[in-house]
Amino acid sequence: MPKPKRKKAPSPRPSVPAKKPEMRLDYWVALFIAIVTLAVFFPALRNEFVGWDDFELLVENLNYRGLGWDQLRWMFTTFHTGHYQPLSWMTFGLDYLLWGMNPFGYHLTNLVLHVANAVLFYFLVLRLLSLALSAPVTPTDYGLRVAAGFAALFFAIHPLRVESVAWATERRDVLSGLFFLATLICYLQAARVPQDTYRRWLGAALICYGLSLLSKASGATLPIVLLVLDVYPLRRLGWGAGKWFGPSTRRTWWEKVPFLLFAAVASVVAPLAQSDAGAVASLRAYGVASRLAQSLYGLAFYLWKTILPTDLSPFYEVPPNLNPFAWPFLLSGAVVSVVSIGLFVLRRRWPAGLAGWVCYVVIVAPVLGFVQSGRQMVADRYSYLSCLAWAILAGAGLYYLWRCGVDRRSGQKPFLFATGAAAMMIILLGVLTWRQVGVWHDTDTLWKRVLAVTDKSTFRSGTAHHLVGRFYSDRGDLDRAIEHLRLSIEIEPTDSTTYSDLGAALARQGKLEEAIQNLQHALSLNPRLSLAHFNLGNAFALQGRFAEATEHLENALRIKPDYAEAYNNLGKVLAAQGQLDRAIDLFRRAIQVQPNFADAHRSLAMALHEKGRTDEATQELQEAQRIMERQFQTQARR
DSSP: OOOOOOOOOOOOOOOOOOOOHHHHHHHHHHHHHHHHHHHHTGGGGGOOOOTTTHIIIIISOOTTSSSSHHHHHHHTTOOGGGOOOHHHHHHHHHHHHHHTTOHHHHHHHHHHHHHHHHHHHHHHHHHHHHHHHTSOOOTTOHHHHHHHHHHHHHHHTOGGGHHHHHOGGGHHHHHHHHHHHHHHHHHHHHTTSOHHHHHHHHHHHHHHHHHHHHHOGGGGGHHHHHHHHHHTTSOSSOSSGGGSSSGGGHHHHHTTHHHHHHHHHHHHHHHHHHHHTTOBOOTTTSOHHHHHHHHHHHHHHHHHHHHSOOSOOSOEEOOTTOOTTSHHHHHHHHHHHHHHHHHHHTTTTOHHHHHHHHHHHHHHGGGSSTTOBSSEEEOGGGHHHHTHHHHHHHHHHHHHHHHHHHHTTSTTHHHHHHHHHHHHHHHHHHHHHHHHHHHTSSHHHHHHHHHHHHTTSSSOOHHHHHHHHHHHHHHTOHHHHHHHHHHHHHHOTTOHHHHHHHHHHHHHTTOHHHHHHHHHHHHHHOTTOHHHHHHHHHHHHHTTOHHHHHHHHHHHHHHOTTOHHHHHHHHHHHHHTTOHHHHHHHHHHHHHHOTTOHHHHHHHHHHHHHTTOHHHHHHHHHHHHHHHHHHHHHHHHO
């Protein structure tokens, strides 16, 4: 009988290493953080673009739309709106390719980036707490994970984050924050791995840092933060000055050099971008004492609003006549001094407190007002990275209570009580954030919130009323526009642009004499205000005073040679006087500056028709019609 064939034993499959229990648990915690963050900020997906840079940056800006060579070249060479942010522009270009001009997609990208930051921050806190304890993370250390999760949610769903997430323009905050957090994680890993993998992790940290700076230059002070981490919790540098230098610390210093080079470039480019936008105040206009007072106020403001996040506003204006000895600034200086001295005295018993405070001051320093840019004294968005330290310390405090219960063998009552309090705090923050997201739903809601906060504040804002007046003027609600422009002048009576806008609104109401008075006053305050010359020229033209209208429109063009509207209106004035040849040249110049200027095409068509050049007139009229149809379709898609 033939022997039965023996079945061939199956070849053993290669074993797949199972994930560590603690890693599986961390992934579940990270998923929970992501879901909570997404849920709290979900209303942002219903928000519109708002009339607070969104229109200038996104809606009316054609340069970023796409990722072709022309768009990329513009992204890497522009200082548009006073920022150098090519990587942020690239994400906007991708949004346009995916969503067109639907605001949903732009807000979705912001939210996804913020959720990613919340998850990264959870793993960063885990690493920092582990280093502070000089002990590895164990699978059974549930208290550490609860504490890190609390810190991540405290950061992610705090109302101070809303401005950076719910405002489409502030993509740069969440994108630069993503790479900033990745830099810290890679750096902490590099400091604790063997020499053969050390360079790879350090190189990854440097790449992430470069990407952060290409998104926004706010991380320029990161090298100092890395040195603080080297002192605590990495303990690569000691507290005493004598322990900072020597053969054992040489590598620690040398590895900062490439980070410092990146930071130096960013520190040069960022002020250039702000200066290009005309946003930097001169030292003569805004003195040293005022800058110091504003800086101390900012340090106390973000700390206080982290503890009590009420009356948050999209705009807090620098007072026009800032008194550095006013009580808010003196109180802020006292708070900063007490906190600084107290944490320094306690540096050996509580090193985390001083390390967190120094990191906070260092990260927020560029936007405290030493180099004053724009009209804001403080801004919620400036807390996005700087207040990471407070979230870490909050998580560390919760973990301290856990350890107290374990060490004393007295059960988990302190920890359970604190966890319950922490859960209630997270719920409260979530509710406040949900409500604050609604502030950014549309322009009308946004400015109502600004006025509600500023009008009951110690520092009333003339600029806020001015911007609200412009908003109502653009909508054609001239009565409300004039009301807010007059309030703005009452608060800040030396702002020439407010008088100019008031004059323009009065002219549209037919109150030409009062309009002319306000426009002439604007020019007495600032003779080189092109907008005031333009508006005054238009007012004189409505009165039939063509010689004066011509003079002021020509002045507007001398000050601002690319002023398409001034070319067009000057052409109309000359055409009304029968100077058709000069008018035609001006209409063509307006179209050259702004090819999609429908009114200039229409004006040119009328002038050509009067000259008997019917075919050319028909072409220009058809082009005006095509432009208006495209603009109508674009508005309909919003």
